[in-house]
Amino acid sequence: MDKRYSVHPTQVKQFDTEELRQNFLLENLFIPDKVSLCYSLDDRIIIGGITPVETEVKLKGSDVIKADYFLERRELGVFNIGGPGKITVDGDEYEMDNRDCLYIGLGSKQISFASNSATEHAKYYLASAPAHRGYPIQHVAFKDVPGDEMGEQEKANKRKIRRMIHQNGIQSCQLCMGMTELESGSVWNSMPPHVHDRRVEVYLYFDLPKDEILFHMMGEPQETRHLIMQNEQAVLSPPWSIHCGAATSSYTFIWAMAGENYTYEDMDKFPIIEMK
Numbered sequence: 412m413d414k415r416y417s418v419h420p421t422q423v424k425q426f427d428t429e430e431l432r433q434n435f436l437l438e439n440l441f442i443p444d445k446v447s448l449c450y451s452l453d454d455r456i457i458i459g460g461i462t463p464v465e466t467e468v469k470l471k472g473s474d475v476i477k478a479d480y481f482l483e484r485r486e487l488g489v490f491n492i493g494g495p496g497k498i499t500v501d502g503d504e505y506e507m508d509n510r511d512c513l514y515i516g517l518g519s520k521q522i523s524f525a526s527n528s529a530t531e532h533a534k535y536y537l538a539s540a541p542a543h544r545g546y547p548i549q550h551v552a553f554k555d556v557p558g559d560e561m562g563e564q565e566k567a568n569k570r571k572i573r574r575m576i577h578q579n580g581i582q583s584c585q586l587c588m589g590m591t592e593l594e595s596g597s598v599w600n601s602m603p604p605h606v607h608d609r610r611v612e613v614y615l616y617f618d619l620p621k622d623e624i625l626f627h628m629m630g631e632p633q634e635t636r637h638l639i640m641q642n643e644q645a646v647l648s649p650p651w652s653i654h655c656g657a658a659t660s661s662y663t664f665i666w667a668m669a670g671e672n673y674t675y676e677d678m679d680k681f682p683i684i685e686m687k
Contacts, residue, residue, distance in 0.1 A: 412476075
């Protein structure tokens with residue numbers, strides 16, 4: 412399990428490109444038959460990826476979090492961004508089609524991940540946060556969440572937001588997750604930019620075609636920086652940092668939040684013409 416420490420915004424002003432990438436970019440989440448995890452000290456969120464190819468992959472406890480089993484003191488949200496698969500939790504099986512979401516609550520012990528096809532492997536994206544009580548395991552199919560239309564084609568930011576784990580959806584302690592799809596011809600996300608001091612946020616970008624790139628904007632609104640990202644990479648956004656981006660093609664991203672405030676709409680927007 413990789414570990415990322417909290418960074419003060421005054422430090423980030425001095426970072427070069429490599430330092431920015433080392434502190435905030437998660438490049439290799441989907442490794443065949445491996446569990447790839449990153450533990451961030453910002454709200455103690457854990458981000459990970461599991462790609463079962465030859466075998467079923469189990470999620471176990473770790474000395475990094477001093478836990479005998481992974482969800483001893485945590486909750487977990489999972490999205491499948493690959494082929495059809497199956498997640499088994501304490502003997503109960505949950506079928507996971509592409510873009511389906513599964514919430515697994517505090518106290519679940521035996522968790523394993525599998526692919527249903529030998530040629531079209533499942534790819535599980537994980538986000539986990541500390542939990543104070545157990546909520547029921549709940550599966551939601553992508554096709555059953557209609558989503559909300561946002562943005563304008565004229566501004567190249569027309570998109571559909573699907574909220575899965577949130578205040579009015581799958582219940583959790585503090586984890587909040589969903590998916591945003593940009594329409595063909597739209598490239599900008601999360602406009603106008605915003606911050607929320609009350610919680611960290613992580614973006615996983617995917618469906619970005621090969622040889623295309625994405626510019627993820629971060630930093631304080633008047634002291635911005637950027638990271639160049641590729642398909643199936645994630646980025647950590649500290650509570651003090653904006654998070655928005657634009658790519659050379661349309662794409663999809665999964666957002667995951669953890670922190671003090673569970674309300675999705677709690678954000679402090681910043682006028683784009685005042686950014687620097």
